[in-house]
Amino acid sequence: MMLLLLAAWGPTVPLRPARTVVVLDQSPSAWEATARLAPQLELPGARYLAFASRPQPIATPTARRTDLGQGTDLERALEAAQELRPDRIVVVSDGLWQTRVLPPSVPVYALPVAPSPNLSVSLLPPAYPMRGETVEVRVLLESTTSTEARLVLEGPAGRLTRELKVEPGRQSLGYRFPLEGPTSVRAILQSPLGTKQARLEVAPTDQVRVWVLGDPALARYLEAQGFAVEEPKHITLPIRAEVVALGKSALELSPAELDALQSFLAQGGSLLWTATPKGLFFGGWERSSLADAIPLEPLQEDGGVGLVLVLDVSGSMLEADKLGLAVAGSLELIRSARDQDYIGVVAFSSSARWVFRPRPMTPQGRREAESLLLSVRAGGGTEIGEAYAEALQALRGLKTEDKQVLVLTDGLVQDPTLPTLQAAHQAQANKIRTNAVALGSDADRAFLRELAKQGGGTFYDVPSPKDLPRFFLEEAQRAFQREALVGNFPLSLRPHPITRQESPPPLAVILPAKAKPWAQGLLYSGSRAVLAVGEAGRGRVAALATDLSRSWQNWPGASGFLGGVVRWLAQTPARPRIEALRQPDGVRVVLEGQFERPRLRYAGSEQAMLPSGPLRYEATLPADSSGEAVVLEGDQPRLSLRLPEPPEWRLEDGRANLATLAEASGGRLLTSPAELRQLPTRADLPTRPYLLGLAILLFLLERYLERRTYTPRSVAI
Missing domain, CATH: 3.40.50.880 (Class I glutamine amidotransferase (GATase) domain)
Known part of the structure; x- marks a missing residue:
């Protein structure tokens, strides 16, 4: 029981000196601050790693390396540190790493340093550049301090120079140019903090x-x-x-x-x-x-057209559905007219009757005309004179600039034709034009051709009733033609x-x-x-x-x-487009186009892209995301994109990043190098598993001894 109580308490026993690995951030943003702090980081028995884009062992904390790259890859540095089997890791950094960092299996004690003052420049490409389009490259300036700067931009639009007053934070400006083919844009930023450069290659997407x-x-x-x-x-x-x-x-x-x-x-x-x-x-x-x-x-700038259709409804128009096709074509004529155009239909067989007198083809006029046309029935002979005269009389009273008669028949005219021809000639003198249509092989072509001639119009030969709807469409084009x-x-x-x-x-x-x-x-x-x-x-x-x-x-x-x-x-919303925008809280991926429940795959995991508008979907990845992401629809990859790399200097709280890492690993955030010497100097051996094992062993031994010394008693009956 005493051993179990001791195990519950969990005492430790210091057995050997603690193994410490100090990881020193020598990336561009932390270089100067780490160098100033380095002399205070001498620890007995400690081993040292310098890192930027990659880690490298160093003999002392004051050793300086300039060949480790321009990034901040703490993940690789922690992996290298754990290979040395330490009891604890001390990280000296500004907390502005560019990759995802998982807590190691040993405690991390983080000592933050302030990033050096910086003014950076980067170039953001146009989202979907196309050949011949005027595109815009955004120039992004990020500063941690107030300073004066000169920005020089070089590219297809020539050389642009700007004198700037830069304040802490972000600011941007645009550089526009017509994109005729693959090209590059270069930015040179000069300030008391040094000269920075950025270069961007811009190429048109696939040809439209x-x-x-x-x-x-x-x-x-x-x-x-x-x-x-x-x-x-x-x-x-x-x-x-x-x-x-x-x-x-x-x-x-x-x-x-x-x-x-x-x-x-x-x-x-x-x-x-x-x-x-x-x-x-x-x-x-x-x-x-x-x-x-x-x-x-x-x-509608002209005075409109006045047109009267003189339509044969004799008994012969019942054959091969001639009348039905003529009515269908007439409906197209009505639907083609403008509000200022007037249309009338006078039918003839053995006598003449108005289907409807000329009226403006307003929406109401069209509806009424269509209804009246559908009520036309055929029967009787082929006497055209009275109907033609009615048509001319109706047109004389209209105020339209253009006046026309369209005569359609499929048979021989039975009444005298001379008065009709004379009326056509007189109508032409009064600026009323007559067109004539011969339908089928039995039509009175000689008369109709002469009627069109005397009336100053055109003779049309329509051999088959099936051609009537198309003829009327073409006639509508001619009759109501727009003038350029x-x-x-x-x-x-x-x-x-x-x-x-x-x-x-x-x-x-x-x-x-x-x-x-x-x-x-x-x-x-x-x-x-x-x-x-x-x-x-x-x-x-x-x-x-x-x-x-x-x-x-x-x-x-x-x-x-x-x-x-x-x-x-x-550039329709249905055309697939994708872009990634780096923001303080993460990398926002925006997808546009026709997709069915798209998903975004990154770093072996997937997440749904949520609708944010018509044909628009979005997802947010962690701020340290980089590399390639793929859009899936069903099980099929549809689009891929390269995520923008995190910049070396960023407007975020590196101290908070270090605190999160330290607490997740069981360590803590340090406030000064002096606290390093207050850390335990020896590695403690936990006694709990040993005490539990000893208690179990003694329990089993006790049971064994009891069994050896046990003597059965005899009972008298």
Whole structure:
């Protein structure tokens, strides 16, 4: 029992001198302070290690090493110290190490020293630099004291010199330049604390891939900017590009191709429309499935168009669903009209009747017209004269600048044709144009051709009823065609990253347009929007209301400006991007793009990246993190990045770092070298395990002796 009580008390017995290893921080930030303290660190029997980026044994604490690197790797120094089998480790440091430090298995006694005054310079790269883009390198100054300094920056933008008054803390400034290829930026910082230099290599990321359809001028401009440009004739799947530029008419693309573009936009791709002779509003895009994604809409500057459709509803129009297809085409005609355009439909068979008289194609007018058209029924003969006269009479009363009649029939006209032809000739003199359409092989082509001639219009031959919807789409393009303005149109800019540091000259051609409410107009000529941008789906969109084959031909900056538009379009939130930002509390990793529960793997462990915004995720690593980190989606690695190395001098409390390390190892923080001599000089042997072992041994011996001396008693019965 006495032995068990002694074991619970746990006394120790000093048996031999204590083995001490003193680890001296000789990194640049602690060099001077450690050297001043070194003469006071002589301890009997101690061994010494100097360390910076690597450790090295030294004979005495006053020995100076200049070949240990420019970093502070305390982890390697502690590993080297433990190989000497010490009873305790004394760490003399400023606590600004650059690697993760795990507490050793022996007590650490930490003696803090103050870091020397320092003014450092570092260069931070742009997050996602692209070729041809104007990028910015951030120059970061960190100072532990107030001082005067001169900063010299050298790079693609030339030599920049700044005289600075630096205060303790951080401050930064930018150095901007166009990135045409791999380049470097150099910073030289001169102050009473010495001369510091930093150098950064900047290279463009992978080339942005652009598909250009129907705009050769734009393709040449973008090729000059280093984009990977393809000019496919058709949209094919998958769309292997970040941006698709559309100078083609929507009518030239199939429904499947339009659906592919819609899907491309929804998944994070970007679209750019240009006003070629077949593009933008010339190409009927405002009537396509992508109409809501176009950031510009036509500006109504003319007096509108008045159009009356004289539609054959005779019995023969029931064959092959001619009437149904004609009505479907007429609906496209209505949907293509602008608010200031007037449309009417007069039907004829054995007699004439108005389906609806000419009315403005406002949203309400369109709804009413569509409903009335769907009620049309066929039957009877083919007498055109009365209907044609009604159409002319209705148009004379309109105040539109352009007046047209469109006659469509599939059979032979049964009433006298001469009065109709004379009326057409008279109407032409009054600026009412007549176009005629022959549908199928039985149509009265001779009459219709002569009617168009007398009416100053065009004769169209539509051989099959299936061609009617497309014919009406094309006729809508002709009837309600937007007119480009030719002249000299000065431009004004609105603030945006695309327009920064740009000054485009006047345009030679402009298509009157205005920015939609959800879009941002960037270029204006008076009240007309020339360039507007916005976001649609997960991608970005832009529309340019000028023909590049006729505008900006003599402007040297045209290629760079258009390249800036495409670069902005390519930087959609769906495009994967990652960057690491070193902050006082850790390394913040920011991920952007389409990811499903991404995770960040670093140093053999993983952590979830938490959503911080639309298509944006973040994670924070310990402040001493360095090396490579990998983003995982499922089990597959998606992106990797190199974490920024911790700087040698940092604005943090090194004393607190030392205290944490010492307490975690069972040691403590020292306040002066004198406390080193108060540490125990001999290594104590703990007696608890020996006392417990002896108590167990005596207990077993006692049981054994009892068994040897035990004599059984006889009992009388």
